Amino acid sequence: MNIQNKVVEASQVSVLDEMFSDIKPALTERQASYESSRCYYCYDAPCVKACPSDINIPSFIASIHNGDIEGAAETIYSENILGGSCSRVCPTEILCEQACVRNKEAECSPVLIGLLQRHATDNAQFADHPFERAPSTGKTIAVVGAGPAGLSCAHRLALLGHNVEIFEAQSKAGGLNEYGIAKYKLTDNFAQKEIDFILEVGGITLHTNKALGKDIHLEELTEKFDAVFLGIGLQGVRDLGIENEDKPGIYNAVDFISELRQAETADQLVVPEKSAVVIGAGNTAIDMACQLKRLGTEEVTLVYRRGTEDMSATKHEQQIAKDHEVRIKTWSRPEALLFDEDDKLTGIRFQKTETVDGKLIDTDEQFDVPCEAVFKAVGQTLTYPASEPTTPDSGSKITTAENFKTSIEKVYAGGDCTGVGEDLTVEAVQQGKLAAIAIDEQLKTEGN
Amino acid sequence: MADLSIDFVGIKSPNPFWLASAPPTDKAYNVERAFEAGWGGVVWKTLGEDPAAVNVSSRYSAIYDSYGEVSGFNNIELITDRSLEVNLREIEAVKKSWPDRALVVSLMVPCEEQAWKTIVKEVEKTGADGLELNFGCPHGMPERGMGAAVGQVPEYVEQVARWCKMYCKMPVIVKLTPNITDIRFPARAAKRGGADAVSLINTINSITGIDLDNMVARPIVDGKSTHGGYCGPAVKPIALSMTSEIARDPETMGLPISGIGGISNWRDAAEFISLGAGCVQVCTAAMIYGFRIVEEMKTGLANWMDSKGFETIEDFRGLAVPNTTDWKYLNMNYKVVASIDEDKCIGCGRCYIGCEDTSHQAIDLKPQADGTNKFEIIEEECVGCNLCQITCPVDDCITMERRDVGQPYMNWTQDPRNPHREVTEESTHEA
Ligand SMILES: Cc1cc2nc3c(=O)[nH]c(=O)nc-3n(C[C@H](O)[C@H](O)[C@H](O)COP(=O)(O)OP(=O)(O)OC[C@H]3O[C@@H](n4cnc5c(N)ncnc54)[C@H](O)[C@@H]3O)c2cc1C
Ligand SMILES: Cc1cc2nc3c(=O)[nH]c(=O)nc-3n(C[C@H](O)[C@H](O)[C@H](O)COP(=O)(O)O)c2cc1C
Ligand code: SF4
Ligand code: SF4
Ligand code: SF4
Numbered sequence: 001m002n003i004q005n006k007v008v009e010a011s012q013v014s015v016l017d018e019m020f021s022d023i024k025p026a027l028t029e030r031q032a033s034y035e036s037s038r039c040y041y042c043y044d045a046p047c048v049k050a051c052p053s054d055i056n057i058p059s060f061i062a063s064i065h066n067g068d069i070e071g072a073a074e075t076i077y078s079e080n081i082l083g084g085s086c087s088r089v090c091p092t093e094i095l096c097e098q099a100c101v102r103n104k105e106a107e108c109s110p111v112l113i114g115l116l117q118r119h120a121t122d123n124a125q126f127a128d129h130p131f132e133r134a135p136s137t138g139k140t141i142a143v144v145g146a147g148p149a150g151l152s153c154a155h156r157l158a159l160l161g162h163n164v165e166i167f168e169a170q171s172k173a174g175g176l177n178e179y180g181i182a183k184y185k186l187t188d189n190f191a192q193k194e195i196d197f198i199l200e201v202g203g204i205t206l207h208t209n210k211a212l213g214k215d216i217h218l219e220e221l222t223e224k225f226d227a228v229f230l231g232i233g234l235q236g237v238r239d240l241g242i243e244n245e246d247k248p249g250i251y252n253a254v255d256f257i258s259e260l261r262q263a264e265t266a267d268q269l270v271v272p273e274k275s276a277v278v279i280g281a282g283n284t285a286i287d288m289a290c291q292l293k294r295l296g297t298e299e300v301t302l303v304y305r306r307g308t309e310d311m312s313a314t315k316h317e318q319q320i321a322k323d324h325e326v327r328i329k330t331w332s333r334p335e336a337l338l339f340d341e342d343d344k345l346t347g348i349r350f351q352k353t354e355t356v357d358g359k360l361i362d363t364d365e366q367f368d369v370p371c372e373a374v375f376k377a378v379g380q381t382l383t384y385p386a387s388e389p390t391t392p393d394s395g396s397k398i399t400t401a402e403n404f405k406t407s408i409e410k411v412y413a414g415g416d417c418t419g420v421g422e423d424l425t426v427e428a429v430q431q432g433k434l435a436a437i438a439i440d441e442q443l444k445t446e447g448n
Numbered sequence: 449m450a451d452l453s454i455d456f457v458g459i460k461s462p463n464p465f466w467l468a469s470a471p472p473t474d475k476a477y478n479v480e481r482a483f484e485a486g487w488g489g490v491v492w493k494t495l496g497e498d499p500a501a502v503n504v505s506s507r508y509s510a511i512y513d514s515y516g517e518v519s520g521f522n523n524i525e526l527i528t529d530r531s532l533e534v535n536l537r538e539i540e541a542v543k544k545s546w547p548d549r550a551l552v553v554s555l556m557v558p559c560e561e562q563a564w565k566t567i568v569k570e571v572e573k574t575g576a577d578g579l580e581l582n583f584g585c586p587h588g589m590p591e592r593g594m595g596a597a598v599g600q601v602p603e604y605v606e607q608v609a610r611w612c613k614m615y616c617k618m619p620v621i622v623k624l625t626p627n628i629t630d631i632r633f634p635a636r637a638a639k640r641g642g643a644d645a646v647s648l649i650n651t652i653n654s655i656t657g658i659d660l661d662n663m664v665a666r667p668i669v670d671g672k673s674t675h676g677g678y679c680g681p682a683v684k685p686i687a688l689s690m691t692s693e694i695a696r697d698p699e700t701m702g703l704p705i706s707g708i709g710g711i712s713n714w715r716d717a718a719e720f721i722s723l724g725a726g727c728v729q730v731c732t733a734a735m736i737y738g739f740r741i742v743e744e745m746k747t748g749l750a751n752w753m754d755s756k757g758f759e760t761i762e763d764f765r766g767l768a769v770p771n772t773t774d775w776k777y778l779n780m781n782y783k784v785v786a787s788i789d790e791d792k793c794i795g796c797g798r799c800y801i802g803c804e805d806t807s808h809q810a811i812d813l814k815p816q817a818d819g820t821n822k823f824e825i826i827e828e829e830c831v832g833c834n835l836c837q838i839t840c841p842v843d844d845c846i847t848m849e850r851r852d853v854g855q856p857y858m859n860w861t862q863d864p865r866n867p868h869r870e871v872t873e874e875s876t877h878e879a
Contacts (some may be wrong), residue, residue, distance in 0.1 A: 030516075037515055040798060041798070042795075042797050042798065043796070043797030044797050044821055046820060102794070
């Protein structure tokens with residue numbers, strides 16, 4: 001068993017897949033061997049402290065170096081069962097690799113931890129799932145949402161001997177790994193292969209097309225199951241706050257990316273031919289702009305109301321945008337959407353901004369950018385099902401106490417839907433895992 | 449510019465870099481290429497009696513450092529597999545075309561007077577500059593009573609050296625095997641037999657590794673293997689130590705030495721020369737990188753000599769010998785302690801865990817508010833062992849600093865803690 005081995009047949013590789021080839025290609029064996037020899041095998045290693053999922057990095061790199069790829073993969077998976085996708089999507093430049101001590105010398109060149117992690121998880125060959133479940137506890141836990149948080153939680157619970165039922169609103173599991181992450185980061189249907197691998201542990205039943213608030217309700221879940229974990233992510237999208245946002249030509253970036261991720265051929269997508277504007281400053285905005293470029297949009301302009309230093313997209317991500325020849329305009333806020341007499345979008349007007357005493361204010365300058373489409377990428381929000389008992393502060397995000405407990409008895413939460421940590425895949429994995437451990441401990445004390 | 453030329457037991461050579469007797473010096477074609485590349489001399493691949501030796505297929509294996517470079521090399525080849533007559537003809541021709549280069553001929557024949565008498569006379573006719581007696585080959589040949597089988601018995605070494613000196617006028621160099629408990633014994637024997645010089649080391653008995661899938665050592669010959677001879681960078685420390693033993697043994701002191709073993713660059717060569725070697729021989733490095741490496745060796749050595757003000761090889765030859773002594777003469781009152789340069793420290797923690805787990809618990813790990821660690825030496829606990837300095841991956845980050853203990857030189861023979869000391873406490877104080 002090997003995640004990568006389940007590759008699609010060559011004939012199935014569509015033009016679309018070619019357009020979205022791997023942005024960070026895998027290391028060859030020789031490169032991995034060389035790169036692994038660069039690791040100093042630090043004690044109390046800074047990189048481990050910087051990995052949100054606590055992977056023992058020097059240990060797995062040493063295993064690669066010693067030719068034990070399976071051992072390396074086991075070390076990774078023991079802390080992060082989505083280590084394969086994390087190795088591809090983690091912004092390593094602000095996580096493990098930023099902390100690597102080899103950054104500090106004159107060489108300023110960290111060990112390529114993410115790529116080594118990918119090397120191990122891609123190439124490990126396991127006869128069976130690498131982990132064995134603890135003896136059955138007889139308990140069953142409901143996990144709502146099959147994104148990274150839910151999957152990680154379910155896997156850990158299964159390992160600890162519990163049975164798990166996952167309820168997922170969409171027709172496919174994976175969450176943003178399936179519907180949101182840029183297509184050039186997770187290629188070859190990786191999300192689904194990884195889910196197959198995770199479920200191989202046993203004891204997990206996946207129910208798709210089952211939405212909380214519609215098909216299932218918390219009340220019955222808490223009654224039927226020994227505990228409930230909510231990992232429902234962020235389903236809402238923030239608006240620009242200007243008029244006519246609901247008119248044709250104005251799209252949510254995440255919706256477009258989701259369609260792109262599910263499309264089999266390019267003609268299933270409506271791609272602006274000449275020019276598009278993307279508004280936002282995070283990774284979603286960058287991903288959106290770059291993917292449009294790859295789809296053939298001639299002119300893509302990314303506009304942000306503050307400066308590049310303030311963008312939440314990392315320097316590395318900004319560089320990727322530049323490499324894709326995306327135009328970045330800063331200090332400009334959307335003022336009005338422009339339409340012709342047939343109500344067809346013709347462009348967007350921006351108001352220049354500046355900061356005075358730390359406050360963002362308008363200058364007296366405005367400018368128009370003609371475009372066929374505007375993509376909004378100014379943030380996602382929680383849309384907690386209105387029918388369900390609310391948790392305090394559920395207006396913005398689910399609040400959890402320590403141990404990922406919500407205010408509702410037996411209900412835990414983790415991942416993007418909570419206010420804990422940054423909204424990153426690896427964070428979601430860690431929170432799902434920690435919540436599973438907390439649930440297990442709780443059930444054990446109750447059992448006594 | 450420094451003068452690299454040497455006169456080694458009467459053999460002149462434009463530089464001290466010779467190729468050791470091995471495949472690089474197997475035939476005229478290789479040797480001509482070596483001289484064209486700039487090598488000062490060669491020791492021709494060992495000649496034997498006809499019929500010539502026959503080799504097996506699959507002959508070498510290696511161990512590698514973490515970057516994949518060869519650090520140790522192993523071979524199971526025998527002496528030349530070409531006829532004596534062809535070799536002698538080529539030697540004569542090459543010497544004629546390259547009169548300014550050293551051409552020494554390596555020999556190995558059975559341990560009988562007649563055999564040695566015949567071959568040395570043949571070689572002398574070629575005009576070669578000298579002989580090297582191969583008493584070192586550790587694989588294959590000893591099974592036939594030659595090579596290391598001779599080199600391991602000092603009486604044989606002495607005897608063969610004496611025959612060779614008796615039947616020819618050429619300088620005779622005895623090549624020593626390291627596969628022996630105390631290298632001084634065969635060296636003394638060579639000197640007693642009248643040898644002009646010794647060369648060392650030949651290869652060390654070795655198995656470089658096991659093919660764990662097939663449960664057989666490397667190199668593999670049809671599913672079986674045999675121990676080979678080890679050479680390359682990994683053997684240099686052993687060769688240096690043996691060189692120093694001979695250089696400072698009262699019985700062999702002053703006996704010319706040709707240094708061999710793991711020499712890959714000018715620095716390695718300078719180290720052998722500082723321990724008394726009059727010339728150096730190279731095999732593995734040339735086999736891995738080709739003859740062109742001699743270019744950087746020559747310029748590197750000359751530049752270093754210029755920087756130190758040494759005009760000739762003799763100016764620095766043997767300078768490290770007097771500083772290589774017995775343990776018992778080391779100064780017990782010398783004290784160094786580790787010191788960490790905080791600005792250079794990258795926080796890898798290796799010094800800490802090495803000292804904490806395996807040494808003297810002399811480094812303190814201080815967690816900082818920002819999640820990083822700071823490392824500090826606890827001077828009272830530090831014994832000055834150098835371990836942290838060795839494990840630290842940053843150049844000059846950990847230095848060993850001298851601490852004045854206010855006591856004069858005192859060695860173990862004088863140390864009051866030594867129950868068998870040779871001098872009384874009083875006499876130490878007086879000294
Ligand atoms: C466009 C985009 C690009 C990103 N790129 C990166 C990146 O490169 N690197 C990185 O580290 N992070 C990236 N992120 C962030 C990362 O994807 C998230 O942090 C991560 O997916 C969070 O996992 P989660 O399980 O908490 O939520 P999600 O992945 O959102 O999963 C939630 C799951 O719950 C399901 N669900 C929702 N509501 C219900 C309901 N009512 N009933 C049942 N199921 C429900 C959803 O269908 C979904 O499957 C990106 C995010 C976006 C939007
Ligand atoms: C393949 C091979 C064959 C060798 N054959 C001989 C030989 O015929 N005669 C000899 O005296 N030494 C022989 N040697 C030993 C070398 O001359 C030399 O002593 C040894 O390799 C150490 O030097 P190095 O570390 O530079 O390789 C051989 C070495 C190798 C690698
Ligand atoms: S999970 Fe992400 S942050 Fe952690 S080590 Fe792997 S690549 Fe780095
Ligand atoms: S910080 Fe860098 S060198 Fe140290 S263990 Fe981590 S990856 Fe290796
Ligand atoms: S080994 Fe060197 S770099 Fe590493 S912590 Fe110690 S002093 Fe610092």
